[in-house]
Amino acid sequence: xxxxxxxxxxxxxEVIYAHLHAxxxxxxxxxxxxxxxxxxxxxxxxxxxxxxxxxxxxxxxGLVAMRxxxxxxxxxxxxxEARDIFATRRILECGALAEMQNPIPAAKLESLRALVxxxxxxxxxxxxxxxxxxxGEFHIELAALTGNLVLTEMVAKLVARxxxxxxxxxxxxxxxxxxxxxxxxxxxxxxxDAAGAAAWMQEHLLTIERGLRWEHPASDLxxxxxxxMANARGGKAD
Amino acid sequence: xxxxxxxxxxxxxEVIYAHLHAxxxxxxxxxxxxxxxxxxxxxxxxxxxxxxxxxxxxxxxGLVAMRxxxxxxxxxxxxxEARDIFATRRILECGALAEMQNPIPAAKLESLRALVxxxxxxxxxxxxxxxxxxxGEFHIELAALTGNLVLTEMVAKLVARxxxxxxxxxxxxxxxxxxxxxxxxxxxxxxxDAAGAAAWMQEHLLTIERGLRWEHPASDLxxxxxxxMANARGGKAD
DNA sequence: ACACCATAAATTGTATACAAAACTTAGGCG
DNA sequence: CGCCTAAGTTTTGTATACAATTTATGGTGT
Numbered sequence: 001x002x003x004x005x006x007x008x009x010x011x012x013x014e015v016i017y018a019h020l021h022a023x024x025x026x027x028x029x030x031x032x033x034x035x036x037x038x039x040x041x042x043x044x045x046x047x048x049x050x051x052x053x054x055x056x057x058x059x060x061x062g063l064v065a066m067r068x069x070x071x072x073x074x075x076x077x078x079x080x081e082a083r084d085i086f087a088t089r090r091i092l093e094c095g096a097l098a099e100m101q102n103p104i105p106a107a108k109l110e111s112l113r114a115l116v117x118x119x120x121x122x123x124x125x126x127x128x129x130x131x132x133x134x135x136g137e138f139h140i141e142l143a144a145l146t147g148n149l150v151l152t153e154m155v156a157k158l159v160a161r162x163x164x165x166x167x168x169x170x171x172x173x174x175x176x177x178x179x180x181x182x183x184x185x186x187x188x189x190x191x192x193d194a195a196g197a198a199a200w201m202q203e204h205l206l207t208i209e210r211g212l213r214w215e216h217p218a219s220d221l222x223x224x225x226x227x228x229m230a231n232a233r234g235g236k237a238d
Numbered sequence: 239x240x241x242x243x244x245x246x247x248x249x250x251x252e253v254i255y256a257h258l259h260a261x262x263x264x265x266x267x268x269x270x271x272x273x274x275x276x277x278x279x280x281x282x283x284x285x286x287x288x289x290x291x292x293x294x295x296x297x298x299x300g301l302v303a304m305r306x307x308x309x310x311x312x313x314x315x316x317x318x319e320a321r322d323i324f325a326t327r328r329i330l331e332c333g334a335l336a337e338m339q340n341p342i343p344a345a346k347l348e349s350l351r352a353l354v355x356x357x358x359x360x361x362x363x364x365x366x367x368x369x370x371x372x373x374g375e376f377h378i379e380l381a382a383l384t385g386n387l388v389l390t391e392m393v394a395k396l397v398a399r400x401x402x403x404x405x406x407x408x409x410x411x412x413x414x415x416x417x418x419x420x421x422x423x424x425x426x427x428x429x430x431d432a433a434g435a436a437a438w439m440q441e442h443l444l445t446i447e448r449g450l451r452w453e454h455p456a457s458d459l460x461x462x463x464x465x466x467m468a469n470a471r472g473g474k475a476d
Numbered sequence: 477a478c479a480c481c482a483t484a485a486a487t488t489g490t491a492t493a494c495a496a497a498a499c500t501t502a503g504g505c506g
Numbered sequence: 507c508g509c510c511t512a513a514g515t516t517t518t519g520t521a522t523a524c525a526a527t528t529t530a531t532g533g534t535g536t
Contacts, residue, residue, distance in 0.1 A: 060298035091333030150322040
């Protein structure tokens with residue numbers, strides 16, 4: 001459906017975009033990682049022109065921060081930004097669920113259940129990266145049930161940025177959604193209890209948010225240390 | 239606050255972006271208008287590199303459609319996309335209003351009233367472009383009351399795309415919000431009746447949507463004619 | 477006269493070169 | 507000993523050249 005036809009060239013920039021997007025969302029590129037154009041263009045075997053195009057797209061989605069004359073780096077969501085993102089997700093995703101009055105096709109519910117099962121399996125086998133990715137896909141597919149492409153794309157972008165938040169503020173344990181909560185939402189939808197599903201989603205997203213550690217963000221530590229080193233000049237910098 | 243400091247260069251691409259954005263939202267560039275890179279770069283006195291950067295940003299926001307090897311043109315929102323955009327606005331903007339529990343500072347309410355007044359004045363004097371723009375600004379400022387920057391930016395992008403929808407499907411009369419409805423929302427907020435404001439906003443957005451003419455979109459006409467000409471080859475094409 | 481094909485013009489895709497800015501490192505001064 | 511300054515290096519910003527693709531044009535055959 002979203003794949004190219006047979007004879008169409010593979011769209012180099014799309015491939016690079018997908019690679020970088022995945023690398024960021026899967027925490028292979030941690031927040032704050034610098035993304036020099038030369039390095040990327042050499043790695044992917046293209047010119048800086050193509051790399052810049054991809055970086056600008058990622059910047060537009062909030063996954064990459066670009067400062068003039070200072071290059072690109074993986075975005076480091078601030079605490080305020082993180083809270084805003086989750087607040088917006090609550091409004092959007094709950095609103096989407098609340099609007100689903102028509103009975104959901106059984107096939108769609110089934111594929112959602114399969115997604116939750118895969119997520120559960122990944123979590124059980126300790127595959128944290130897959131678990132987070134599948135959890136995100138669940139939220140996106142849920143939004144897609146509305147048939148509203150604009151809304152679905154917005155949720156997808158917020159989910160991607162949430163991966164950055166988890167990478168920055170997530171505690172090693174219990175960051176991912178408990179699969180049972182996802183299952184509960186499907187059950188409520190199967191019962192056509194849209195309001196119930198929305199209410200449950202509200203709690204679910206709040207639960208995720210509460211599981212984050214706003215106090216000890218990993219990357220702020222570096223900034224703090226740098227500030228300490230700059231201030232306490234009498235101390236040993238080495 | 240958001241302006242550059244004194245000695246900082248004016249950021250050429252930002253200026254070009256602002257110009258194009260305004261031209262599209264003010265319907266100076268109608269949906270479907272082709273945007274050749276050469277023409278733009280000549281007009282603005284920069285190279286295609288800068289123009290492409292701006293076009294990609296506009297494409298990311300949905301104001302411009304870029305097809306591979308086929309260039310950019312002002313986006314022509316389909317009926318489905320238009321409905322999705324308004325549905326998403328209902329969820330986002332009503333959700334934003336519903337979450338405002340704290341009493342709104344009087345100063346902010348005052349500046350909102352000023353905005354409505356300016357919009358009213360523009361409409362009364364037949365200045366349709368200003369009226370639409372000020373109406374959009376009202377919706378954006380309303381979202382900004384949440385303090386949620388992520389949400390505000392999303393609303394701003396949806397409002398911009400709504401300008402395209404109005405340009406495509408808007409009837410010559412009665413496309414803009416009745417200013418009294420905007421005033422009513424402010425009154426409800428002043429009374430701290432968040433739920434009431436949200437309900438009113440829901441109706442308000444539905445009213446706008448109902449005022450559009452989905453039957454006779456101006457630019458679909460060309461497509462229809464093209465299809466007719468291609469099919470009825472025996473008929474008179476001239 | 478219409479459809480079809482070849483050629484020409486226009487437009488986009490990509491790479492590269494050079495200029496400008498920021499970062500790094502080494503040296504001198506207080 | 508630390509800070510400030512300055513050349514050198516790295517990295518980004520922009521323009522331009524060339525290749526690839528699409529679109530427009532004109533000619534030819536039926």
